Amino acid sequence: MSQDSSAANPVKVAVLGAHGRMGSEAVRAVDNARDTQLVATIDHNDSLQQLLVAGAQVAIDLTVPTATEDNVRFCVENGIHCVVGTTGWDEKRSARLTELLEAHPGVGVLIAPNFSIGAVLAMRFSAIAAKFFESAEIIELHHPNKVDAPSGTAARTAALVGEARRAAGLGASPDATETDPDGARGAKIDDVSVHSVRLRGLVAHQETLLGNEGEMLTIRHDSFDRISFMSGVLLGVRSVGSNPGLTHGLENFMDLDA
Ligand SMILES: NC(=O)C1=CN([C@@H]2O[C@H](COP(=O)(O)OP(=O)(O)OC[C@H]3O[C@@H](n4cnc5c(N)ncnc54)[C@H](OP(=O)(O)O)[C@@H]3O)[C@@H](O)[C@H]2O)C=CC1
Numbered sequence: 001m002s003q004d005s006s007a008a009n010p011v012k013v014a015v016l017g018a019h020g021r022m023g024s025e026a027v028r029a030v031d032n033a034r035d036t037q038l039v040a041t042i043d044h045n046d047s048l049q050q051l052l053v054a055g056a057q058v059a060i061d062l063t064v065p066t067a068t069e070d071n072v073r074f075c076v077e078n079g080i081h082c083v084v085g086t087t088g089w090d091e092k093r094s095a096r097l098t099e100l101l102e103a104h105p106g107v108g109v110l111i112a113p114n115f116s117i118g119a120v121l122a123m124r125f126s127a128i129a130a131k132f133f134e135s136a137e138i139i140e141l142h143h144p145n146k147v148d149a150p151s152g153t154a155a156r157t158a159a160l161v162g163e164a165r166r167a168a169g170l171g172a173s174p175d176a177t178e179t180d181p182d183g184a185r186g187a188k189i190d191d192v193s194v195h196s197v198r199l200r201g202l203v204a205h206q207e208t209l210l211g212n213e214g215e216m217l218t219i220r221h222d223s224f225d226r227i228s229f230m231s232g233v234l235l236g237v238r239s240v241g242s243n244p245g246l247t248h249g250l251e252n253f254m255d256l257d258a
């Protein structure tokens with residue numbers, strides 16, 4: 001699955017959002033890996049033309065939901081593969097990107113709601129367990145500087161859980177709430193309630209709560225440090241060039257069924 005990279009033939013990588021919390025960690029990871037070469041760091045006011053001048057083969061987008069679609073379009077139109085961690089890729093944006101990629105065969109884009117191996121596994125475990133429980137809710141907990149809610153990971157988990165529940169013929173979780181003027185029952189995504197906590201001291205955490213009469217299964221994942229995302233970022237960089245088209249989720253580059 002991975003593209004042919006080595007210390008002698010490193011993948012030329014650019015990081016977009018390079019001075020952000022994730023971007024700065026990604027710059028370090030790309031710099032330290034033997035088979036990747038950091039050729040450009042792009043921030044808010046930098047021109048994307050720098051990617052072309054530097055000969056970037058893969059761009060890592062870790063910017064903001066309002067910028068990511070334009071960034072990825074520029075890259076695809078210029079034959080640069082993308083590894084995208086930025087949130088905000090809803091169905092409409094993904095559909096537009098799929099169409100764009102059809103016009104640029106050979107270019108690959110990975111959209112990864114979460115790069116940490118533990119979070120990818122927690123999503124998979126939640127999807128597997130969902131059909132066995134009457135009730136399902138998600139609590140995501142993040143640092144207070146996060147600009148979006150709910151998190152992309154929680155939205156993806158809710159979609160997977162909702163899909164598994166529908167396939168099993170389950171309806172919405174039982175809930176007798178009649179009035180909820182302040183949204184205490186959370187956001188509803190695919191009929192699953194998602195609750196967002198923003199708290200100083202946190203990084204990125206999530207619980208999927210699954211309930212039956214007399215029991216609860218909690219699937220919890222914690223990222224205590226952004227280093228937890230970097231092996232996934234590098235896996236994406238190494239794999240995206242040999243996987244043209246749109247790939248949604250890092251699990252597609254992992255051997256989860258072994
Ligand atoms: N998939 C995953 O595993 C993870 C995904 N994320 C997601 O990644 C994104 C970034 O998170 P985080 O690093 O915490 O956020 P930050 O706000 O720390 O970083 C975003 C950076 O992007 C810069 N920026 C804004 N617009 C542009 C642009 N057009 N071109 C280049 N750079 C730009 C910002 O610059 P300035 O401040 O000057 O505007 C800022 O430095 C979020 O969507 C977050 O949810 C985060 C962690 C893990």
Ligand SMILES: O=C(O)C1=N[C@H](C(=O)O)C[C@H](O)C1
Binds near residue numbers: 113114
């Ligand atoms: O903003 C963050 O920090 C994170 N964003 C991603 C998300 O919204 O799911 C991934 C991780 O949760 C950290």
